[in-house]
Amino acid sequence: MDSLELRRSLEALLFTSEKPLSPEELKEAFTDDVSVKEIREEIDALRQECEDQHRGFRVYEIAGGFQIASAIDFAEVLKRFYHSREKKKMTPASLETLSVVAYRQPVTRADIEGVRGVNVDAAVKGLMEKGLIRIVGRKEVPGRPILYGTTREFLEHFGLKSLQELPPLSEYSLKDLDPSMLPPELKQEAPETSDEPAENS
Amino acid sequence: MTYKVKLEIFEGPLDLLLYLIKKDELNIYDIPITRITEQYLEYLALIEELDLDVAGEFIVMAATLMHIKSKTLLPPDPEGIETDEADPRAELVKRLLEYKAFKEAAERLRGMEFERAKIFTRTDVEPEVDDSDLSLVDVSLFELLNAFAKVLRGLVPDVSHEVIKDEFTVAEKVHQIFHLLAKRTIIHFSELFKSAKNKTEVITTFLALLELVRLREVRIRQDAHFGDIEISRNPRSMEPVNGAENNG
Numbered sequence: 310m311d312s313l314e315l316r317r318s319l320e321a322l323l324f325t326s327e328k329p330l331s332p333e334e335l336k337e338a339f340t341d342d343v344s345v346k347e348i349r350e351e352i353d354a355l356r357q358e359c360e361d362q363h364r365g366f367r368v369y370e371i372a373g374g375f376q377i378a379s380a381i382d383f384a385e386v387l388k389r390f391y392h393s394r395e396k397k398k399m400t401p402a403s404l405e406t407l408s409v410v411a412y413r414q415p416v417t418r419a420d421i422e423g424v425r426g427v428n429v430d431a432a433v434k435g436l437m438e439k440g441l442i443r444i445v446g447r448k449e450v451p452g453r454p455i456l457y458g459t460t461r462e463f464l465e466h467f468g469l470k471s472l473q474e475l476p477p478l479s480e481y482s483l484k485d486l487d488p489s490m491l492p493p494e495l496k497q498e499a500p501e502t503s504d505e506p507a508e509n510s
Numbered sequence: 511m512t513y514k515v516k517l518e519i520f521e522g523p524l525d526l527l528l529y530l531i532k533k534d535e536l537n538i539y540d541i542p543i544t545r546i547t548e549q550y551l552e553y554l555a556l557i558e559e560l561d562l563d564v565a566g567e568f569i570v571m572a573a574t575l576m577h578i579k580s581k582t583l584l585p586p587d588p589e590g591i592e593t594d595e596a597d598p599r600a601e602l603v604k605r606l607l608e609y610k611a612f613k614e615a616a617e618r619l620r621g622m623e624f625e626r627a628k629i630f631t632r633t634d635v636e637p638e639v640d641d642s643d644l645s646l647v648d649v650s651l652f653e654l655l656n657a658f659a660k661v662l663r664g665l666v667p668d669v670s671h672e673v674i675k676d677e678f679t680v681a682e683k684v685h686q687i688f689h690l691l692a693k694r695t696i697i698h699f700s701e702l703f704k705s706a707k708n709k710t711e712v713i714t715t716f717l718a719l720l721e722l723v724r725l726r727e728v729r730i731r732q733d734a735h736f737g738d739i740e741i742s743r744n745p746r747s748m749e750p751v752n753g754a755e756n757n758g
Contacts, residue, residue: 326632327631327632327633328633367629369629376631377631378629378630378631378634379629379630379631380629381628381629384627384628384629387630391630391634398620398623399620399623401521401616402521404616404617404619404620405521405612405613405616407616407619408612408615408616408619409612411615411619412612412615424608424609424612425521425522425524425609425612426522426523426524426525426567426571426605426609427521427522427523427567428567466623466626467619467622467623467626468622468625468626468629469622476615476618478611478612478615479610479611479614479615480611
């Protein structure tokens with residue numbers, strides 16, 4: 310199979326797939342003489358082709374695989390056309406819960422509740438039903454609480470290649486505080502900022 | 511029809527605190543605990559006023575705030591080693607900062623979701639059916655509550671207490687009936703109420719009439735059923751009766 314034939318075959322496979330396909334998955338379609346490396350190269354070439362030719366669709370790398378989807382330039386047209394089928398936005402409760410799961414996974418419900426300060430049963434249930442999170446195991450502590458993690462659908466939904474692509478979480482801590490903003494009773498401690506300001510934190 | 515709004519739409523007590531801090535541009539590292547506690551409790555009261563279910567977490571936070579407040583009010587132990595005592599707010603600030611970080615992460619996810627929605631795959635254009643749990647919320651309920659609180663504050667406070675003056679007294683009416691009977695021997699029941707300005711006056715007049723009947727000062731007669739009642743002085747009462755003068 311020459312490279313162009315491979316490229317067109319991959320195009321056909323991605324075109325017909327509803328889900329992102331990884332190079333490993335795609336390899337199943339070919340005989341042993343086609344390597345994962347070659348598949349990657351031809352997908353890259355295909356991506357370039359779509360861009361150079363200003364096609365209405367592009368090849369995206371999402372959730373560890375490749376997927377053909379509409380080009381971003383036509384968002385308005387497609388939105389207008391598919392208006393009635395537009396997905397609803399997630400509620401802040403769902404998104405907050407999801408972000409805790411995404412950044413802290415694997416997490417228990419109690420972990421999430423600790424951060425959000427509210428009961429998260431409904432939010433967790435909703436995210437499970439949506440397929441954005443899943444049960445990944447049980448924590449080996451008394452009661453063996455269920456541990457949750459994000460799914461591949463989560464990556465697809467947010468257009469992420471992998472969890473590593475999640476933007477870093479802002480780290481706020483008491484260390485960040487400006488001594489001038491400190492209340493008087495803490496001011497004496499402030500100068501030696503190298504230490505933890507409060508060990509009971 | 512009554513609407514019950516469940517508090518689950520609120521993002522919780524930490525969210526409310528962050529909202530209060532942001533609203534007044536307070537320094538999160540140096541929260542004026544008295545002020546924030548007051549405001550927090552105000553919001554809780556408002557939530558209750560609106561007949562929303564106050565979730566337990568909100569009450570727990572109220573208790574936490576009051577606990578911190580009471581700690582800050584205690585004078586520092588003059589003999590104690592200063593550095594041993596951590597700011598009682600530290601734990602709360604830590605929780606707020608952690609929550610804030612995730613809230614911001616959630617916002618970034620929202621942004622990514624928005625960007626991702628600009629590209630369409632085959633599955634994206636299929637109708638969605640199971641969206642019952644995740645629905646649109648554009649304005650936070652805290653904003654709504656804040657707006658409501660403003661409206662409440664804008665109202666002219668109702669500080670006056672309405673004192674209802676006793677416009678009519680039974681004694682006065684007794685006198686009036688006597689006055690009428692002095693001019694005419696017979697008066698009609700309906701006449702008594704013709705000039706009545708309100709219900710109170712009607713009732714007072716009627717009570718006066720009953721009183722006169724009880725004291726046998728007047729006689730009442732009726733020509734026919736449902737006919738107008740005639741009121742006349744009781745001739746016997748004209749003569750002085752023993753003890754009657756004492757009452758006068």
